[in-house]
Ligand SMILES: Nc1ncnc2c1ncn2[C@@H]1O[C@H](COP(=O)(O)OP(=O)(O)O)[C@@H](O)[C@H]1O
C-alpha cells in the first residue's frame with residue numbers, strides 16, 4: 271500500500287503541474303507504527319472525501335480506482351486503519367497505522 275499511496279502522490283503532483291515532491295514519514299510508539307505519504311498536489315476536494323476508498327472510484331482517465339480500496343482491505347485485515355488529511359498549505363497526507371506485534375515479557 272505504500273506503493274499505491276506513493277503512486278497517487280506522484281500522480282496528484284502531476285495534476286498540480288509541479289515537480290513531484292513526496293515525503294514519506296514513519297513513526298511509532300509502543301503499540302503502533304504509522305506511515306504517511308505527503309504530496310504537494312491539489313488535495314482532495316470536500317465532495318469526494320467520502321468516496322475515495324470505494325472500489326473503482328477514480329477521477330483519473332485511466333485510473334482503476336483500486337489503489338485505495340485494496341490498500342484499505344489489506345490494512346484492515348491486519349487490524350490497522352488508513353486515512354488522509356488535506357494540508358492547510360495544499361496537498362494531502364495519506365497515512366496508515368498498523369498495530370505492532372505483541373511480544374511477551
Ligand atoms: N494524494 C492524492 N491527492 C489527491 N487525490 C487523491 C490522492 N490519492 C488518491 N486521490 C483520489 O482518490 C482516487 C482513488 O485513488 P485510487 O484508489 O488509488 O485509484 P486511482 O489512482 O486508480 O484513481 C483518485 O482517483 C483521486 O481522485
Ligand SMILES: [Mg+2]
Pocket residue numbers: 274277278336337338
Ligand atoms: Mg491509485
